[in-house]
Amino acid sequence: MSATSTIPDRLLGWYDRHARDLPWRAPPGTPAPDPYRVWLSEVMLQQTTVAAVKPYFARFTSRWPTVEALAAAPDEDVMAAWAGLGYYSRARNLVKAARAVAELGRFPDSEAALRALPGLGAYTAAAVAAIAFGQRAVVVDANVERVVARLFAIDEPLPGARRPIRAAADTITPAERAGDFAQAMMDLGATICTPRDPRCLLCPLAEPCAARASGDPARY
DNA sequence: CTCCGGCCAT
DNA sequence: ATGGCCGGAG
Numbered sequence: 001m002s003a004t005s006t007i008p009d010r011l012l013g014w015y016d017r018h019a020r021d022l023p024w025r026a027p028p029g030t031p032a033p034d035p036y037r038v039w040l041s042e043v044m045l046q047q048t049t050v051a052a053v054k055p056y057f058a059r060f061t062s063r064w065p066t067v068e069a070l071a072a073a074p075d076e077d078v079m080a081a082w083a084g085l086g087y088y089s090r091a092r093n094l095v096k097a098a099r100a101v102a103e104l105g106r107f108p109d110s111e112a113a114l115r116a117l118p119g120l121g122a123y124t125a126a127a128v129a130a131i132a133f134g135q136r137a138v139v140v141d142a143n144v145e146r147v148v149a150r151l152f153a154i155d156e157p158l159p160g161a162r163r164p165i166r167a168a169a170d171t172i173t174p175a176e177r178a179g180d181f182a183q184a185m186m187d188l189g190a191t192i193c194t195p196r197d198p199r200c201l202l203c204p205l206a207e208p209c210a211a212r213a214s215g216d217p218a219r220y
Numbered sequence: 221c222t223c224c225g226g227c228c229a230t
Numbered sequence: 231a232t233g234g235c236c237g238g239a240g
Contacts, residue, residue: 046237048227086226090238121238142236159221222240229234 007151007208008174008181014204015184022050023057028180035107035132036067042124043094047087056085070095071102093119109133131179138170139182143189148172149220150193153210193217 005013016028024041026033040060044053059081064070070078075095082091097117101107108114110133114125126137140148145165148154152168154161174181192199200212211217 043237047225047235052227084227086228087224087237089225093238119238123237224239225235225237227235230232 007172007205008177010204010208011184011188012174012177012180015180015187018187019180019183020050020187023054023061025183029177032132032134032179035109035128036070037061038132039097039107039120039124039128040094042127043090043119044085046124047090048085052085056081067098067101067107071098090119107132109135111135111137127182130182134177134179136173136175136178137182138166138173139185140166140169141186141189143193144169144182144185146195146220147185147189147193147205150198150211150217151205151209153214153220155220 012028019025019028021027022041024033024037037057041053041057044056048056060070063081064073073095075092078095079088079091082088082094085091097119100117108117109129111125111129114120114128115122117125120128123139123141126139127141129135129137130139145158145162148165148169149161151172152164154164154168156164188203188205192203193205196218198217200206200209200217203209203212206212209217211220
């Protein structure tokens with residue numbers, strides 16, 4: 001890979017080879033997955049690891065294969081199915097949002113409209129817009145925050161660093177394959193650019209990374 | 221900005 | 231046993 005490859009190109013190339021295949025994902029380059037499944041997985045993933053989410057996701061989607069089905073479910077059934085995941089207000093918001101979507105007749109496809117649904121904040125709205133609808137949204141979760149802080153050596157501590165981090169994330173977010181890009185950033189943060197002992201030797205962004213150049217990437 | 225939740229890694 | 235975590239909401 002040439003030294004002048006762009007960050008999105010490097011990252012997407014890496015994602016094409018290393019994307020994890022997960023039940024709620026569409027493989028790189030293939031048509032976007034069902035927004036309902038993306039949303040459900042994102043809400044579950046906000047609070048639990050991939051391994052813990054898998055069985056819950058499978059049970060939810062087999063029992064309620066569509067938003068409409070979830071919207072029609074009695075609250076008690078959803079709460080019972082959620083038991084063990086914690087953060088029960090998220091399950092309540094899940095049902096509320098499903099009913100709002102059913103009422104609308106379709107899943108909102110813009111970041112702003114998604115943001116208006118209960119339980120969808122800046123992060124989840126951007127993630128669904130990008131991953132399920134292919135829109136260019138700047139998706140920043142805690143993993144991405146760390147990756148971007150390192151890439152640009154933003155050493156101001158959180159929460160002050162949020163605005164510069166977001167601005168920097170904006171500059172590297174591509175118009176094409178925005179969903180894959182977002183998922184790639186999150187995969188990178190989860191598997192390579194980890195909080196402690198980042199694996200820079202395996203990182204597709206090692207060359208342009210300012211933190212790595214500084215010699216102490218874990219400081220960010 | 222602060223608070224909150226509840227599982228899970230330490 | 232304890233607190234870290236990480237989003238959303240007020």
